[in-house]
Amino acid sequence: MDGDAQRAVRLADGRELIYFDDGPGHDRSARDRRDLPPFAPSSQLRLDPLLDEWVIVAAHRQHRTNLPAADACPLCPSAGGRRTEIPAPGYHVVTFENRYPSLGGPPAGGRCEVVCFTDEHGSSFSALPDRRLATVARAWTHRTRELSRLPGVRYVFVFENRGDEIGATLQHPHGQIYAYPFVPSRVARAAEVARRYREERGGCLPCAVVAAERAGGRVVAETGRFVAFVPEAARWPFEVHIHPLRHAASLPDLAEDEQAELMALYRDVLRRFEGLFERPAPYMAHLDQAPVGGDAGLAHLSMRVFTPRRAADKLKYLAASESGAGAFINDVLPEDAARMLRVAGSSGPGAV
Ligand SMILES: [Zn+2]
Missing domain, CATH: 3.30.428.10 (HIT-like)
Structure with a gap:
């Protein structure tokens, strides 16, 4: 191509x-x-x-x-x-x-x-x-x-x-x-935490987190090779992480058909965000990938998307606790957010 x-x-x-x-x-x-x-x-x-x-x-x-x-x-x-x-x-x-x-x-x-x-x-x-x-x-x-x-x-x-x-x-x-x-x-810190986990317990920390989240109650959608969930300690009112079920460090590590599945799930999550409220949700999204030349065993590919909209007419702002102390306060229970996002996929205006 x-x-x-x-x-x-x-x-x-x-x-x-x-x-x-x-x-x-x-x-x-x-x-x-x-x-x-x-x-x-x-x-x-x-x-x-x-x-x-x-x-x-x-x-x-x-x-x-x-x-x-x-x-x-x-x-x-x-x-x-x-x-x-x-x-x-x-x-x-x-x-x-x-x-x-x-x-x-x-x-x-x-x-x-x-x-x-x-x-x-x-x-x-x-x-x-x-x-x-x-x-x-x-x-x-x-x-x-x-x-x-x-x-x-x-x-x-x-x-x-x-x-x-x-x-x-x-x-x-x-x-x-x-x-x-x-x-x-943030990337450097995640690598350091993953390194410590590998040394102390062995294996990939994000892979362990994905396994735990799949068994929990916050899965929003799952395909054959990817899962989308609201993390247990979500920082934002509506925050979704999308992970491959196998370990991959970066987007170029995925085969074409895996990429297609990831992209379709990401689009599905965005449509759920649109279905949450009566107007389009502003959002931030990014890919987590391995640093250049870093230890690929420590990095774990994921897509993360979140909206600061916590209700139809309310936005979350990063105020003193978040900006000054680095301590997030989330006004929405992650389990409720996951349930609302599951429903938004079946009845929202963006439903597929
Ligand atoms: Zn234009």
Whole structure:
């Protein structure tokens, strides 16, 4: 599929853009005819010495595009004389370097990319057909592999922020990929906890947690090879973790048919979120994958998705306890959340 169904081009300021198509035979040769200043990101990494934790300072992002009108969306295809980030008049999936990246440039290193899931501005990930899910999985896998090979990159983080309630600045269906030049602290801590478990008790800690959760009362949905559950100690009102039943460290470790099953279950969970309340739920979602060059036995692939919406008209905010002390307070019993999500799958507007 890597021939006709994939094409890399350069944008006017030198950034790389790659088209991933559902199949061959699409013309993606259009050139970017915009007059853009040279791409020169200037982020800085600063170490908080008290917590031994990296902070990214990206002051150039202050003036990035914020909630543009639909007819000024930079992620729609270029059409009708309007030139956007995507030169072609239509596309399936594209990835490209973020024009306003949090990472990148000589001082910080790393790279930030945008992933557009569809050229339909008003659509959403939850509405993508199976064929497109496969193309998204192919793009995520390709970028995980390629970004892991960049000098200095230590962790590739695939994620989506959806909804202006949680700060997404563009409504067009899209996610992002951050290639960090360090292992983020939560990832490093999880690896350390898994290492301790392996030394003391043997085996993979996340695999043990998955087995325990499958036997518990918080499973939301299960397919032949994957399970989605609300974890016992969920931090967010509605939080779901999706795990393979076998041990796998990263998305590229999964076979194509396994990826298809994972993506379909993820879409199913998003539809359940939509079925919870009378309006679309804002959400954050991400892939947990192995750090670059890390111990693959310690990392365990999972997808995590959560919404800060705790009731139809209420959002959870990260206040002093969460932001200041790092102690989450969840207002919804995880068992209730799991039950509501199970019901949402059978009766909600997004039911399949
Ligand atoms: Zn758009």
